[in-house]
Amino acid sequence: MKDNLSPGISDDIRHDSAEKHVTGRADYTDDLTEPQGTLHAYLGLSKCAHGRITRLDLDPVRAAPGVIDVLTAADIPGVNDVSPAGNHDDPIFAEGEVRFWGQPIFAVIAETRDQARRAAALAVVEYDALPHALDPIAARDAGMGYVTDPLKLRRGAPEVALATAPHRITGRMVIGGQDHFYLEGQIAMAVPGEDEDVVIHTSTQHPSEVQHMVAHALGVASNAVVVNVRRMGGGFGGKETQMNLFCCVAAVAAKKWHRAVKLRPDRDDDMTATGKRHDFVADYALGFDRQGRIQGVSGDWYARCGFSADLSGPVTDRALFHADNAYFYPDVELRSHPMRTNTVSNTAFRGFGGPQGVIVAERMIEEIAYALGKDTLEIRKANLYQNGQLTPYHQEVEDQILPRIFDELEASSDYHVRRKAVLDWNARGGVIRKGIALTPVKFGISFTATWYNQAGALIHIYSDGSIQLNHGGTEMGQGLNIKVAQVTAEALGVDLSRIKITKTTTEKVPNTSATAASSGSDLNGMAALDACDQLLARLTGFAASAWNVPADQISIGETVRIGGETMPFADFIRAAYLARVQLSAAGFYKTPKIHWDRAKGTGRPFYYFAYGAAVSEVSVDTLTGEYEVDRVDVLHDVGRSINPAIDKGQVEGGFVQGVGWLTSEELWWNDKGELKTHAPSTYKIPLAGDRPRIFNVALADWSVNREKTVKRSKAVGEPPFMLAISVFEAIGMAVASVAHYRECPRLDAPATPERVLMAVERLRGGGTAA
Amino acid sequence: MTELRFLLNDTEISLSEVGASDTLLDFLRISRRLTGTKEGCAEGDCGACTVMVGRLTPVGLIYEPVNACIRFVASCHACHVVTIEHLRGQDGKLHPVQQAMVDHHGSQCGFCTPGFVMALYGLWMTNPDPTMTEVETALQGNLCRCTGYEPIVRAAFAATRAGGQAADALNTERENVASRLAGMRGRVDVARDGRNRAIVPADVDDLAEVMLAQDKPTLVAGATDVGLWVTKFLRNISPAVFIGHLMKDIAVDDQEIRIGAGVTYSEAAPVIAEHFPEVDSYWHRIGGWQVRNMGTVGGNIANGSPIGESPPLLIALGARIVLRRGAERREIPLESYFIEYGKQDRKPGEFLETIIIPRRGDALIAAYKISKRRDADISAVAAGFRITVAHDIITRAHVAFGGMAGIPKRAAHAEAALVGAPFARQSFEAAARAVAEDFQPLSDWRASAEYRRTVAANFFRRFWLEHAGGALPVRLPRAAGE
Structure with missing residues (x-):
């Protein structure tokens, strides 16, 4: 395998669907032509955070215009469960007891979506309310217990290190969750077939899991269920497991009535009934020396997991895996607490718990810097990993490149001059204060569930020379399809235009993993390469024997060269077909080297690390707590980029999404447990005007993955998300200026204008003078 | 007319079965299978459903982006609806x-x-x-x-x-489209299934008659609020009277500015910019562009929201409103229109016709709001200021707040602290303390009561700093329009 991409392949090739996107001709699930007689389902949701259902009168629903049927748990022919962890704790429909406000209790099936929706609102449900706990600390205090086994990572003797350190700080950080706010909501359309067959058209990151869940719900084998995903209108982790329920409901109704059934919740119901990024409360104890070098760390991460496990196990694990971010903790113990709460079951979201670990590491850096009166950057540099050091999970760091990233970014962003200017600005006093911060990310790449690190691809060359590419990954905007197509085109030496990328379907590639953990290109690209290698071996063998030419005189591509003879690719393929050469190959890949012993908390869960850093400068209005991001400089590591334009898009988009998480996006429940920020009118993701006024994003084009990944590239989806912590910390610095940086601002997330102003007021000691 | 008529891209649409609550988005996606227009939120906040609507105005045919999700089909009468499918040229090239x-x-x-x-x-x-x-x-x-x-x-x-x-086709076809739309105008009265009735009055006198004839009609102007009654609360709005095309006049004389109740935020924007330039940026923080192209100043007042982005400013400016019932009109101060939460001074059959804003004279004017996100977010607190100073003494003070009580309301204690006091920092400090006595705000998802109180007080400090002529900037760069 060549490590270098051919000219024209490692290029800013646009998204394969770009023209369809801009013309409105890209089909999403809701745009597909509905089969004649398609019915529409709508969910009835609980209006109680925790309670026994004492009355469930669905007769008014059944009597509503257009209604065909109402489904409850009793109507599910197989298993009433969509737990991705196999815990059997995630019912499709609640039975007897509801455990969060918004839990599905029933579904109504009607001739039109409008009829189904209006009918669902007519149900009469009464509850005998039980005590509920909404946040993780309340849940701990109420003895709610864990939704899944907690994790402990330990190395050395942190008790001793903390007791003997010259400085010791303890603190708490509250970290908010985040709604995915994919623009296309959850949606499933089930089309029944003969026998037990059903085809699901949906928008999921995990077609194989939907296949298995639907099979369980119907009580049939997986081979009866086909799941098709052409594209998603955004996923971000919110469609890794959350689509299961919608697909199961549509499938059960479709099989029962022998008609296609579509289920698409309104945005409010989507946001109320589906899981989000976990909120955390982290308690930390930190020991460090007079130079700011960390000596010992002990921490507890309490997560709002919701009523069931879903993916909370691996999410809370990953919070601990990233609680060091880029820093060496000589002696450390980290403990996760996946708390059961009476809220929607939280799930995967870009970073998968990692951001909630990283941000606490950065808070601890701030604690040290403010305690010692130093620049946070100096503290960061004093604690960066050196190759050969061990993480808290005992993986050796081998590929550290942050020192070079820091050096280059400090220079390109003019960090030191600008920091001085910020300090000078703030020294004048005044209402508008500024802050600047440089923060890094080191992100572990691989699913920590080792078996997920496998992928398949299926490549057909048709007898006219056209190529169809299938792989197990799903396209949600991240450009996975174009990247895998580029890799395939380069391997076969053909033009990209020769390759058609199809929908993802469980019929073509079985037993796939979720497109998640930033792994899509790494895994599926390598699987496609394996298929290409098989095809090339067969075609070369055919050419060698048919033309009687040594293999080293054969090159396959748009122009096929066999000895001294050349011919177009299509003619060569036609000849191969007539000679009965198999023109289809299934590729496979599994990530090498990785292993993980969760019980011991040791292993090598990650194949490699991706790195990056950002410098952000902000202005804060100390009369209102509002702020603006004045400038951001990013230098990010994607290894050797397969498609710099696509990768840059991931960096920019991930960064702004991270800024949203840490600033304006706030989940707010009332004391009854009802989420009141459940639509874009109340839940505020960033707008164009919120993006940094100056936004310089560069890829570390010198970086080469030391591991053998596809073309030595690195994963890019999640890591840049955490670079937004630089904005958060810069806001904190501006706040701290009102007390002359003598006190760590200890902002909690999200830093809404309210939290910022309240922090300003707190640091001023309740004073109000500007 | 018993048919609703409009142009959809190149096609003339004529509908006799139209319900009051039929949305343009469902019409496009379900009835016409024009699936390029997407539903993201069904509440006018995400813009995935943005279409262009062309409508006839006194200055000709104008096109504006609007949200199809909360735009009712009935409001498209005599309009040109342009969707994403219409952009690609005849030659197939991308726009x-x-x-x-x-x-x-x-x-x-x-x-x-x-x-x-x-x-x-x-x-x-x-x-x-x-x-x-x-x-x-x-x-x-x-x-x-x-x-x-x-x-x-x-x-x-x-x-x-x-x-x-x-x-561009919309420019080359402008005259043709304008004449076709002109031929469609006139009163429309349609329904779905014989109920769910939509009425589009021909003119304001027709509206006055309809309002007397109908029992509890729903008035729909820009639908940026009423749209959500349908898409989110599944409310029945029949019979609905669509008035977004009426009461569009703006008249300015040396005493006052008269704005028709049907004037959109976008249509009012140039008047605001000319006469109250200090609040131009505030005006552009109301909704998104699509919402400002639909939402009306009259609607923002009439629906009686406790927040209402424009009423606090308009109350501070001393606005009066004209309410009309049949041929009768009465004029009241805007602030007295808001009685208590959910209750306004509007009688059956009456509708808001005109908003009258006195010219500013030499008053100092400001408008502030805070929200979690700067743009297109409903304010947690909004405030309008009109302060008159003579010989360094504050002679008049009108300060009105939204988000601090059940209605948009003036801050009586704070105003009292200002009037007669010197135009100086300590006077605004006194007002900042006094405003605590004016309101008992609530805590909700937009803000806590404590934050609302703190910010309300700080608005007085900000007003002083902005007018004190200090050397240091007092506004964020973007907020200052840099």
Whole structure:
């Protein structure tokens, strides 16, 4: 395998669907032509955070215009469960007891979506309310217990290190969750077939899991269920497991009535009934020396997991895996607490718990810097990993490149001059204060569930020379399809235009993993390469024997060269077909080297690390707590980029999404447990005007993955998300200026204008003078 | 007329079965299978459903991006609805806006993209040389979760450079379309299933008659609020009377500015900019562009919201309103229209016709709001200030707040602290303390009561700092329009 991409392949090739996107001709699930007689389902949701259902009168629903049927748990022919962890704790429909406000209790099936929706609102449900706990600390205090086994990572003797350190700080950080706010909501359309067959058209990151869940719900084998995903209108982790329920409901109704059934919740119901990024409360104890070098760390991460496990196990694990971010903790113990709460079951979201670990590491850096009166950057540099050091999970760091990233970014962003200017600005006093911060990310790449690190691809060359590419990954905007197509085109030496990328379907590639953990290109690209290698071996063998030419005189591509003879690719393929050469190959890949012993908390869960850093400068209005991001400089590591334009898009988009998480996006429940920020009118993701006024994003084009990944590239989806912590910390610095940086601002997330102003007021000691 | 008529792209639509609550988005997607227009939120906040609507005005046919999700079909009478499917030229080439989005990698998942293209199309058509602020303002009504917006903004400028407006179909066909739309105008009275009735009055006198004839009609102007009654609360709004095309006059004399109740935020914007330039940026923080193109100043008042982005400012400016019932009219101060939460001074059969704003004289004027997100967010607290100073003494003080009580309301204690006091820092400090006595705000998802109180007090400090002429900036760079 060549490590270098051919000219024209490692290029800013646009998204394969770009023209369809801009013309409105890209089909999403809701745009597909509905089969004649398609019915529409709508969910009835609980209006109680925790309670026994004492009355469930669905007769008014059944009597509503257009209604065909109402489904409850009793109507599910197989298993009433969509737990991705196999815990059997995630019912499709609640039975007897509801455990969060918004839990599905029933579904109504009607001739039109409008009829189904209006009918669902007519149900009469009464509850005998039980005590509920909404946040993780309340849940701990109420003895709610864990939704899944907690994790402990330990190395050395942190008790001793903390007791003997010259400085010791303890603190708490509250970290908010985040709604995915994919623009296309959850949606499933089930089309029944003969026998037990059903085809699901949906928008999921995990077609194989939907296949298995639907099979369980119907009580049939997986081979009866086909799941098709052409594209998603955004996923971000919110469609890794959350689509299961919608697909199961549509499938059960479709099989029962022998008609296609579509289920698409309104945005409010989507946001109320589906899981989000976990909120955390982290308690930390930190020991460090007079130079700011960390000596010992002990921490507890309490997560709002919701009523069931879903993916909370691996999410809370990953919070601990990233609680060091880029820093060496000589002696450390980290403990996760996946708390059961009476809220929607939280799930995967870009970073998968990692951001909630990283941000606490950065808070601890701030604690040290403010305690010692130093620049946070100096503290960061004093604690960066050196190759050969061990993480808290005992993986050796081998590929550290942050020192070079820091050096280059400090220079390109003019960090030191600008920091001085910020300090000078703030020294004048005044209402508008500024802050600047440089923060890094080191992100572990691989699913920590080792078996997920496998992928398949299926490549057909048709007898006219056209190529169809299938792989197990799903396209949600991240450009996975174009990247895998580029890799395939380069391997076969053909033009990209020769390759058609199809929908993802469980019929073509079985037993796939979720497109998640930033792994899509790494895994599926390598699987496609394996298929290409098989095809090339067969075609070369055919050419060698048919033309009687040594293999080293054969090159396959748009122009096929066999000895001294050349011919177009299509003619060569036609000849191969007539000679009965198999023109289809299934590729496979599994990530090498990785292993993980969760019980011991040791292993090598990650194949490699991706790195990056950002410098952000902000202005804060100390009369209102509002702020603006004045400038951001990013230098990010994607290894050797397969498609710099696509990768840059991931960096920019991930960064702004991270800024949203840490600033304006706030989940707010009332004391009854009802989420009141459940639509874009109340839940505020960033707008164009919120993006940094100056936004310089560069890829570390010198970086080469030391591991053998596809073309030595690195994963890019999640890591840049955490670079937004630089904005958060810069806001904190501006706040701290009102007390002359003598006190760590200890902002909690999200830093809404309210939290910022309240922090300003707190640091001023309740004073109000500007 | 018993038929509702409008142009949809190249096609003339004539509908006799139209319900009051039929949305344009469902009509496009379900009835016409024009699936390029997407549903993202069904409440006018994400912009995925953005279409252009052309309508006849006294200055000719104008096109504006609007949200199809909360736009009712009945409100499209005699309009030209343009969807994403209409952009591609006859030759099959991409429109300059589309080409720029492709070239600059402006789409990732692509779901928001048609809406962005339509908003950018509206900008490209109406402003061939936009500033950065104008691009951002045009995109306030569009959410993208993938790109971080940078490539979309780059595409906006690239489309500008590409030009081509004169050759665009909406310009070359302008006269033809205008005459076709003119031929469609007139009163419409339609229904679905014999109920769910929609009435489009021919003119304001017709409206006055309809209001007397109908029992509890729902008045629908811009539908930026009523739209949600339907899409979110599934309310029955029949019979609905659609008035977004009426009461569009703006008249200015040396005493006052008279704004018709049907004037949209966008239509009022030039008047605000000319007469109250200090609050121009405040005005552009109300909704997104699509919402400002639909929402009306009259509707913002009439629906009686406790927040209402324009009433606090208008009350501070001393606005009066004209309410009409049949041929009778009465004029009241705007502040007395709001009685208590959910209750306004409007009688059966009566409708808001005109808003009258006194010319400013030499008053100092300001409007502030705070929200979690700067743009297109409903305020947690909004405030309007009108302060008159003579010989360094504050002679008049009108300060009104939204979000602090069940209605938009003046801050009586704070005003009392100001009037007669010197125009000096300590007077505004006194007002900042006094405003605590004026309101007992609530805590909700937008803000805590404590934050609301703190910010309300700080608005007085801000007003002083902005007018004290200090050397240091008192506004964030973007807020200051830099």
